[in-house]
Amino acid sequence: xxxxxxxxxxxxxxVFISMVFFIFGFVTTFIITLSDPVMEAxxxxxxxAFLVNSAFFISYAVFSIPxxxxxxxIGYKNSIVAGLLIYAVAxxxxxxxxxxxxxxxxxxxxxxLSLGTxxxxxxxxxxxxxxxPSETASGRLNLTQSLNSIATWLAPxxxxxxIIPAEAIDGAVEEVIAEAxxxxxxxxxxxxxxxxxxxxxxxxxxxxxxxxxxxEGEGNFSSTFKYRHMLFGAFGIFCYVGAEVSIxxxxxxxxxxxxxxxxxxxxxxxxxxxxxxxxxxxxRLFGAISMSDIKNKQTKMLMVxxxxxxxxxxxxxxLDWNLQMAMVFLGFAVLNYGLMQLGVGNANRILAIFAIVAxxxxxxxxxxxxxxxxxxxxxxxxxxxxxxxxxxxxxxxxLDRSEVSLASGIINTMIVGxxxxxxxTGAVADLYNIEVAFIVPVICYAYILFxxxxxxxxxxxxxxxxxxxxTMGADPSHKE
Numbered sequence: 001x002x003x004x005x006x007x008x009x010x011x012x013x014x015v016f017i018s019m020v021f022f023i024f025g026f027v028t029t030f031i032i033t034l035s036d037p038v039m040e041a042x043x044x045x046x047x048x049a050f051l052v053n054s055a056f057f058i059s060y061a062v063f064s065i066p067x068x069x070x071x072x073x074i075g076y077k078n079s080i081v082a083g084l085l086i087y088a089v090a091x092x093x094x095x096x097x098x099x100x101x102x103x104x105x106x107x108x109x110x111x112x113l114s115l116g117t118x119x120x121x122x123x124x125x126x127x128x129x130x131x132x133p134s135e136t137a138s139g140r141l142n143l144t145q146s147l148n149s150i151a152t153w154l155a156p157x158x159x160x161x162x163i164i165p166a167e168a169i170d171g172a173v174e175e176v177i178a179e180a181x182x183x184x185x186x187x188x189x190x191x192x193x194x195x196x197x198x199x200x201x202x203x204x205x206x207x208x209x210x211x212x213x214x215x216e217g218e219g220n221f222s223s224t225f226k227y228r229h230m231l232f233g234a235f236g237i238f239c240y241v242g243a244e245v246s247i248x249x250x251x252x253x254x255x256x257x258x259x260x261x262x263x264x265x266x267x268x269x270x271x272x273x274x275x276x277x278x279x280x281x282x283x284r285l286f287g288a289i290s291m292s293d294i295k296n297k298q299t300k301m302l303m304v305x306x307x308x309x310x311x312x313x314x315x316x317x318x319l320d321w322n323l324q325m326a327m328v329f330l331g332f333a334v335l336n337y338g339l340m341q342l343g344v345g346n347a348n349r350i351l352a353i354f355a356i357v358a359x360x361x362x363x364x365x366x367x368x369x370x371x372x373x374x375x376x377x378x379x380x381x382x383x384x385x386x387x388x389x390x391x392x393x394x395x396x397x398x399l400d401r402s403e404v405s406l407a408s409g410i411i412n413t414m415i416v417g418x419x420x421x422x423x424x425t426g427a428v429a430d431l432y433n434i435e436v437a438f439i440v441p442v443i444c445y446a447y448i449l450f451x452x453x454x455x456x457x458x459x460x461x462x463x464x465x466x467x468x469x470x471t472m473g474a475d476p477s478h479k480e
Contacts, residue, residue: 012208013131021147023102032249038187040182053422086119090194094191160267163267164267227407229458233391237412245422276386277381339353358445
């Protein structure tokens, strides 16, 4: 069908769908980063504050499969419009929720917001492949995923600009920061902006001339469960998303403590959260270059240098033009690319290497103090970068085409790890302390290491026709 679309229609469609990818990437990371301001605004414990993530990610368990049915019933375009309008409704629901200072109401609005995210993700990824020739579909997906990654970097900076009071940003002493505590009303404006912007874009997408394509084909859902490696991979996604969200949620609370992260200001701590997500963006760019079919080594190295320059610019800007800290991040980016080269062409190897590095960084942060504790936890984002596509590709290796789409639904349902693991992390933080709580992500990375080395192996009777899997690719979840 995509071949029947004229060039202008495809270009207009890509502009609006690119906005959609940016929006749901932004919203996802915005919610993940919100727990620290919410904890202060509603006077919550870690466990209670981390329920923000539970309210958001639980929708993947309850709505991923129904969302697939919705997309198949009303088509891609109509599903995207519906997802954007759900965003708008949820955004405006925060007005009464915050006005009443009701945390349960607030969590309910986040859950509704998350339903829009699941529907948008379910519809947008395949729709992009239809907006042009199939030969260039991967390029369009890479473009939209890049915009999604940029949004995850910007969302924490948005929180600093609109939620954290100016006194807390400028104040250097504890008393000033205490006087500038986040109030429930400070949380409202970003949600109203999200509601207004998504309402306008939803109406625009509904009015522009785009085909309302739908899914085709049937598969045997129950037969998909016979693949042991697929089930292990699905739980790997549970652990990956859970670990990534737990760390992204806890960083700002962790590094503001004087004896742990170096005692930095709250606003700068949230900016480090932005750098954590920017690390995932940088790592994915390295991954795209590493998996490309570019034969010219000079061209490839120029692209790598371009990404390193971008990494420096991003960190330099994010960290208030601090040259020394930008250079530290750049050093970790170089390490990330170097270790990635050890596993290029082998999904199991690169996944194992990155899982080990993530574990080492988290444990080092737990056992250290000051800037070492700060940098070793923040730069885990670089090594989260290509975990999702590698886990996914290993999990669906050897499945029939009809089974892959069904397995994808099962795997995406396990993104619910972002709802469960952070709450466990918060409970450990309340019971012991925040640094001990990072043992939960460490356990998650240990399972990913198990999957890379053992759980991804295909039984002979399952993998007789197994095809080689890619080592890296576009992350169909969000995060990323």
